[in-house]
Amino acid sequence: MSTTPADSVSDRSEPAIVVKGLTKIYNGKKVVNEVDMSVPKGAIYGFIGPNGSGKTTTIRMMCALLTPDGGEGHTLGYDIHKDARAIKENVGYMTQKFSLYGDLTIRENLDFMARMYRVKNRKKVVDETLRTLGLEGRGKQLAGTLSGGWKQRLALAACMQHKPALLLLDEPTAGVDPKARRDFWDEIRQLSKQGVTVLVSTHYMDEAVQCDYIAYIAYGKKLIDGPATEIPHQVGLTTWRVSGPDLVQLEEELRADPRVEQVARFGAQLHVSSTDSAGLDAVVAEKSGENDARKWEKKEAELEEVFIYLMATAADNFGVNGGPSA
């Protein structure tokens, strides 16, 4: 019999995932560097960071697919070093790269996964999954011939059939169209209400804002984490909003200024941000002197600006130039 998480985690307040000093070394490089993280039960936990920052590697260690080179942790109360099997029984993991069988049909894939987790009433569950996906008519299509977005949706559905207490989703909506993404997030919120914990990595800002908690990782190091509402404060980003004539011209000038870290366009407004609050204020003072027609307004940065800021560092972390070495 599969063990339910309730067997080992009686205390509802105990986090679904806790890791301390989690470290993974590839070729002498710490691609995950002493990461501490705590994912509360029932939360939607967003995991963001540039390409190659170590998100996938961290998630793999959390679901016991990789052995950490350092650190410790518990997933659903099970030790990530010792209780790999129990973790695997109770977690739904969706890989970043499509990893179902391209030469099996959609139905065969769902059926295979259901059997792997020994799902009861398998046929009914698979039928139900196909129906929710809206793929009833295409059950016999080979999974490999699905479009990229549909592959993602199939993979997601496949890892949820056994009703796991924790979902680890590695960029589940990459390449998925907006409507399907909205549906996906509706479902995630639904699951979260039922007490399922969801850890989801994403590069989409509009998805990050839907999370209850956020962790930001770069160069394998966790730089920021906490409830989503506290993130702007933690980042310490100052934002000015400006509207008026000739914004295109202004945008160019601001981008060229080293004291300005980010200029983003929101409708008829420019949001000008920087962690260098004093520098930014000075820039604004100069610019507002040049043209009275523009309206300047200082506001605390909102989540969206913060995420754009965080994600703008999206050069490959351990790429050609390499990050700070371990």
Next chain:
Amino acid sequence: MSWFSVSRFGAVLYKEFIQMRRDRMTFAMMIGIPILQLVMFGYIINSDPHHLPTLIEMADESPVARAVLSGMETSDYFKFEGIVTSAEEGDQALRDGTANFVVVIPPNFERDIVRGLSPKLLVSADASDPTAVGTAVGALSGIIDTAVKQTFQGPLAPVAGQPPPFSVVVHKQFNPASKTSLNIVPGLIAVILAMTMVLITAIAIVRETERGTMETLIATPVRPLEVMLGKILPYVVIGYIQTVVFLIAGKLLFGVPFLGSGLAFFIGFNLYIVVNLALGFLISTLVRTQMQAMQASFMTILPTILLSGFMFPYAGMPGWAQVIGSAIPATHFLRIVRKVMLKGAHLADITGDLRAIAIIGVVIMLISMLRYRQTLD
């Protein structure tokens, strides 16, 4: 938590069958290649062996008899292994493979020569491996002729001078026509099975790593044994098909008989297949890509062809080669197949070979279970 789930094992098994069925090309090759090989090898292979194990039944201890024997031994083709005291003993040795030849010196051999009665010297040969025996038998009359001439010198010289003072009767057992194909076909079963079984299992598993499906597979609670058995069994079926094709083609094209016990063959055959599949599984745990899997598989196939007794008679190989050969499953299965098909052997005749294969198999499986990664490390 159970240590083995029939549901998960069944799921892996079923999935493998579907994938195998959809991969028509590979499927066709697995059936086509054996036939091709059978035809090619069946008509081509030949060789010239030495030091073949020989037993003597000596009913006459005369100088002539001894001269004949020493002549045979110095010829390099024969190697005397000992004395037998009865015809049954000699037959048994031929059947279980301890000897390739039994030389019978009849009673009063020398006396009959001197009296000009032209006695018969009987050589029983295990011709199931005709390449091993053919050349040796061919050299025999020359050897004996020389030996006799050396013995009958002086007053007895006229005896040697007369046309044939005695005759050599070669009794070819198991394969009287010395058809190479008779020996090659059973040997090929062993080699082809090893080739395809090792290769396709290795590839089938590495394919999961290469396509990335391994990540999802091992993220599920599936256990190594479930994966291993589920992946191996479909190919057992392929092995069955190949063997049936072989037996039929061998019979139709080369007239290879099947004289022994079907049960003995069946048991040895299943054991052999499982060991080869386990070897394929082991390879898959050691390599990362399908290309590497292919190369590693061919690495195992070379010794299988060269050192198992398939190409060159095992008895004629140098000691070190025999040691390596004895660790190759094909060596033992080859003996089983030849004994059963050509010599009419039964289960009792092949127990030693079965045991050897089983031991090799257990070792391979133990290593591969230890090597199978349940993580992506």
